[in-house]
Amino acid sequence: MGAIMGAMALTLLRDRGALAMTFVLPPLLFLLFAAIFSGAGGDAGALKVAAARLTPAPAAEAFLDALAAAPDTTLRLVTGADAAARVEAQVRDGRADVGLLVRDDPGIVTPASPLVIVADPGRAVAAALLMARIQTLFTTVLPGMALSRVAGQVQVLVGPFSPEQARRLKEAVARAPELVAGGGAELMARQSVEPAQGQPAVTYYAGAIALLFLLFSAVQGAASLVEERRSGVFDRILMTRGGIGALVAGKFAFLLLQGLALLAVLFAVAQLVYGVDAAGHLWSWLVVSVAAAAAAAGVALPLAAASRTRQQAQTLSTFVVLLLSAVGGSMAPRFLMPEWLQRLGDLTPTAWGIEAYQDALWRGAPLDTLLPALAVLLAYGAAGALLSFWLLRRAARLG
Amino acid sequence: MSPSHLHLVAAPAPPQAGAPTAIASAPPPLAIEGLDAGYGRTPVLHALSLTVPAGCVTALVGPNGAGKSTLIRAICGRLAVKAGAIAICGLPADTAEARGKIGLAPQDIALYRALTIAENLAVFAELSGLSPSDGRLRVAQVLERTGTAARQDERIDRLSGGWQRRANLAAALMGAPRLLLLDEPTAGVDASAREALAVLVRALAHDGLAVLLVTHDFEFAEQVADRAAILMGGHMALEGPLADLLGQRFAHRRAVEITFAAPPPALRAELLASLGLATEGATARGLISDSPRAVSTLLARLDTLGLPPRTLTLKTPGLPALYDAVTSAGV
The missing domain is CATH 3.30.70 (Alpha-Beta Plaits)
Structure with missing residues (x-):
């Protein structure tokens, strides 16, 4: 076992390109992915809105001014006779994420919607975001406009206000910002569940990204098995006392150590750059990392053992790693997936690995809480090693 | 195993009672009798018999597709035998014990290319089950015997074709085999390296090793072989001491x-x-x-x-x- 492990380690250490690909590239990509997933880049969510004012109503201008001042929104006002068509064109060609046509006074009851959202079906989420931001504007910045519109709708239902009521309404609309500021709480407030010991938000994604690169590095390392079969090293090893058992054990041990080293580098970068406190949960991190690396080896080895050429191994491995990562939650949180896909994800080591890292680092769970995930990950490792042994015996046609 | 028990070539089994000598009584390193073998339902080898005695180099030649590679697989215990038997030092070929008595030098350079000669030998010493101290001793012996000691610290991928071939052969000796299988050992080797390989192969046979040389290089085969076997269409067309075969035929x-x-x-x-x-x-x-x-x-x-x-x-x-x-x- 040690012989094969040593040979693989020396081979890796003497191949600077492979070394960099294994230990330098993943942390760099981790930083990029972490920035994308966690919004750590600082300007995430800026929505580009192309807007046209199609009414001379003063309320329309006030509304657009308020929207332009809203955070995370870049408003581009389009003017001219064909403003509506130009807004639509900007959305269609991607210059704007979403469009907005203000075609009537938003503070009064109108027969048609005063605000029209121009959405690209390919970016439907942009329309939803703009609608949410407009709702927020109405309750926080333009409460008078909201009050006026609601009062108009009430009059449609119950009949016109008396002069006295209309006078009071006018006063209330004028004092609406003051009333909102001192007149009680908003309808909704957000309460975040605090992570263990003040972990930064990127901790949530650290496990997801680590599992993705762990699988990629494992399949890359296991691919040496294909080369050994091609060159005859495999035939030679078969003739030794160690045989296939030593080969599989050696490769498994190497992949486990390589995985651990990679995880150490990734989490060290996460700690240094984002303050993810892996060192503060060292034992939990270590046991989860050992189990995750074993599972990755258990996935990678059978893929290499089943492949006859390096090309086959690369294609098969890339497909399987992307599949496991997508379904397991490395690329997008699983709660966003349909129920059946979430159930399917339960079959992947990626999902269990991410869950285990969340338990260990984000929730600060004790070791016994981690046991189910650890058991599944280790079972993946053991099953993969046994399957590799069987596949290689079959390839060698040993009786 | 103490270092004093380490030999470059494993000693044959002790003599049976009443046997005249150990060599005479010990089963041959390779004995094949009436072998029928193939892949699935495709037969490749038919009623094939071959004996490779200790201390001899047997050249196995034959046209492409004659079944040479299949025969090597069968000898290594990696092919289901449909009829007949293959014995390695008297042991069935499909057992781990029998495989342990075979040194295989495949046609390709079957070594870790980023590792040095010595590091490769150390890997195969450990895989052969030697303790670290015995492994170091065996590595030193094999380096010395194969003339690779001077280049032991050079990486395989930086060696010439001739040195790579030597290293490939050296690795086959790490398990102290009784039977050495050499598959096209002169492929990509220049004249001087070929000459050196011939000397080495003869020396190994002189040490008592049985060598089965699979080759298309007749000149090399003629230079080193005591015996010849010609395989055609899965049959052993001719087999025996080269001098006798030549004498009978010519x-x-x-x-x-x-x-x-x-x-x-x-x-x-x-x-x-x-x-x-x-x-x-x-x-x-x-x-x-x-x-x-x-x-x-x-x-x-x-x-x-x-x-x-x-x-x-x-x-x-x-x-x-x-x-x-x-x-x-x-x-």
Whole structure:
């Protein structure tokens, strides 16, 4: 076992390109992915809105001014006779994420919607975001406009206000910002569940990204098995006392150590750059990392053992790693997936690995809480090693 | 195992009671009897028998597709035997014990290319089950015996083809085998490295190792082999001591090679064939009697045909002639 492990380690250490690909590239990509997933880049969510004012109503201008001042929104006002068509064109060609046509006074009851959202079906989420931001504007910045519109709708239902009521309404609309500021709480407030010991938000994604690169590095390392079969090293090893058992054990041990080293580098970068406190949960991190690396080896080895050429191994491995990562939650949180896909994800080591890292680092769970995930990950490792042994015996046609 | 028990070539089994000598009583390193084998339902080897004795180099030759690689797989216990038996030092070939007595030097350089010669040997010493101290001793012995000690710290991928071949052979010796399988050991090797390999293979046979040499390099095979085996269409067409085979097949015959100024026309080539000469381009080869008058008779016939030779070379028939004779006869 040690012989094969040593040979693989020396081979890796003497191949600077492979070394960099294994230990330098993943942390760099981790930083990029972490920035994308966690919004750590600082300007995430800026929505580009192309807007046209199609009414001379003063309320329309006030509304657009308020929207332009809203955070995370870049408003581009389009003017001219064909403003509506130009807004639509900007959305269609991607210059704007979403469009907005203000075609009537938003503070009064109108027969048609005063605000029209121009959405690209390919970016439907942009329309939803703009609608949410407009709702927020109405309750926080333009409460008078909201009050006026609601009062108009009430009059449609119950009949016109008396002069006295209309006078009071006018006063209330004028004092609406003051009333909102001192007149009680908003309808909704957000309460975040605090992570263990003040972990930064990127901790949530650290496990997801680590599992993705762990699988990629494992399949890359296991691919040496294909080369050994091609060159005859495999035939030679078969003739030794160690045989296939030593080969599989050696490769498994190497992949486990390589995985651990990679995880150490990734989490060290996460700690240094984002303050993810892996060192503060060292034992939990270590046991989860050992189990995750074993599972990755258990996935990678059978893929290499089943492949006859390096090309086959690369294609098969890339497909399987992307599949496991997508379904397991490395690329997008699983709660966003349909129920059946979430159930399917339960079959992947990626999902269990991410869950285990969340338990260990984000929730600060004790070791016994981690046991189910650890058991599944280790079972993946053991099953993969046994399957590799069987596949290689079959390839060698040993009786 | 103490270092004093380490040998480059494993000692044969102790003699049976009443046996005259250990070598005589010990089962041969390789004995194949009536072997039928193939892949799935495709038969490849039929009723094949072959014995490779200790201390001998046996050259296994045959055309492509004759079944040489299949035979190597079967010897290594990696092919289901349908009939017959393969024994490695008396042990069934499909057992781990039997495999442990075989040293395999595959056709490709079956080594870790980023590792040095010594590091590769250490890997295979450990895989052979040697303790670290015994492994170090074995590595030193094999480096010394194969003449690779001077290059032991050089990476395989930075060595010349000849040194790579030596290292490939050296790794096959790490398990102290009784039977050494050499698959095309001279592929990609220059003349001087080839000569060195021939010396090494002979020396290993002299140490008591049984060597089965699979090759298309007849010159190398003739240089090192005591015995020859010609495989054709899955059958063993001929097998035995090379000198005996040559003596039986070519008693009182000599090989002749004639070159002409230009390739003979087709009609003349047919007439040459009637004299027992096969034509290839401007060269004709064949066998003639070793009687004093045979050459003058041949020259007279060539003169009659209007094919005056530019050169005429006579030599004792060797493995190439034997191979040509067997394969052209389709035995």
